[in-house]
Amino acid sequence: MDSIKIRLSSMMFLQFFIWGGWFVTLGTFLAQNLNADGPQTGMAFSTQSWGAIIAPFIIGLIADRYINAERLLGVLHLVGAVLMYLMYQATDFTTFYPLVLGYMLAYMPTLALVNSVSFGQLKKPELEFGQIRVWGTVGWIAAGLVISYLFGWDAQSAIAAGMLKNTFLMCAVASLALGLYSFTLPATPPAGKGSELKLGQLLGLDALAMLKDRNFALFFLSSILICIPLAFYYQNANPFLTAVGVENATGKMTLGQVSEVLFMLALPVFLNRFGIRVTLLLGMAAWVLRYVLFAYGDAGSGMWLLLIGIALHGICYDFFFVSGQIYTNSKAGSTYKSAAQGLITLATYGIGMLIGFSVAGQVTAAYTTASGQDWQQIWLFPALFAGAVLVLFALIFKNETVAVTGEKSGKSV
Structure with a gap:
């Protein structure tokens, strides 16, 4: 290097x-x-x-x-x-x-x-x-x-x-x-110095025309909705693992990032062999499974359920969000590439996660009493929500061919 x-x-x-x-x-x-x-x-x-x-x-x-x-x-x-x-x-x-x-x-x-x-x-x-x-x-x-x-x-x-x-x-x-x-x-000097500033390009709004495509519109909506279960993981995973008695919870959660690296390498194979529809569905299904495992796992005999749930992060993130970035890139073409990525980022990590963190906070409060949190009910909510998004997507989204050149992208967590 x-x-x-x-x-x-x-x-x-x-x-x-x-x-x-x-x-x-x-x-x-x-x-x-x-x-x-x-x-x-x-x-x-x-x-x-x-x-x-x-x-x-x-x-x-x-x-x-x-x-x-x-x-x-x-x-x-x-x-x-x-x-x-x-x-x-x-x-x-x-x-x-x-x-x-x-x-x-x-x-x-x-x-x-x-x-x-x-x-x-x-x-x-x-x-x-x-x-x-x-x-x-x-x-x-x-x-x-x-x-x-x-x-x-x-x-x-x-x-x-x-x-x-x-x-x-x-x-x-x-x-x-x-x-x-x-x-x-x-x-790294400014690339756009002296160029005209357009608000639509800044926010990726030029890519809204892509929503006329039914498949992409469904993917766009699903991306926002699946961020609600995602927010539960970011917000509640560490407090949950700590509360149920998992020692060195933060260190154990790094297993999710190790998994992310491994499944990033496997992603092009899945996209080429099974297509974008199956890959996205596997990503959403992993969210459902992860939260069911969290709902029924514990720091004792059920510790293996928690570790598998953490390790599923690679499939959860790579197979939906990273493959979604690749899909968005392929649908956008040369005209809307940057705008499309900006739009999907704004929709997910902006709007979707904003809604998700609010929902996660309200659900957690609803299942919290003086004696503590009812973690099983807290985790079953995003499991059911992700399952509903999965069913909606499976019924409506049609498979497409996506060219994969080994792209690696995006924010990791």
Whole structure:
């Protein structure tokens, strides 16, 4: 690996180490350290969605026209370091919420910026980007392993002592490091300097014409709906595993990212052999199975059910979201490629997850009593919801041929 690739891989490692270092344990931290209830937890997690909605404006208005991508990346991570440190010091939800909202508004645009910096430096990005992006997943895994097995912050006794707040301090240091490191990266000047700004292109609205296609319209709707079960995983998985007595829960959850890497390699084979319809259906079916396993698993004899549920993350994410990005790319053609990806991202990580986190918060609150959460009922809700989306999709969506060239894409979690 040449020096440019090593530098880009280091950037990607830190980018996702930061995210994985606090987001996975956020639900547990909110409940244990700040005594947050279900709706408040949903509000905190939904800041990711607000960041995803605002991100196109920051990238389109600033990075694409006025400032080098690596410099904006550095500024945003330095701002993030300050906000992370303040989140580490927060002692109540009222103080914490505006800080996490500000942080996600700063962080979410950096997901596109690290891609822009990478694409700007690679000679053959369509072939080489996957080699860089995989280090982001490694960074996410490393964060979970550090939390569980190096520091033990998610051990039952450590959680009771409030040690999870240290994840924010760790990520503040990492964010400071990445912020300073970004200014040493090769220059990536604004590609759209002097070009006309169109709001429709900024939000991907030019691609709305694709919704005239029944298959794509159904896929678009299903993508939004399946984000509701997805939000339950992000918001509740770590608190659930901790509550039922799973030791080193954060470290064990990295099994999902390992699975993601493996199934990313298998994805082109499935798309070529079985087609987009079967691949998407397998992804949705995995969500149903995962939540059923969570509903009936436990930290004792049912531990294997929980581990399988975590390991299904690769199928859940890759077979639906990544294959969906490939499908969207193939349907868009040259005219709407960028706009279509922007639209599907806005719909899923913006609108879909915003709804999902709210629903997850309300459902969790509905099944919470003075004695704790009824986790079986909490997990059966997204299982049934994902099952309904699966049936709808299976009945209406017609198979299509999708050209697969080994694309690797997108945000990992």
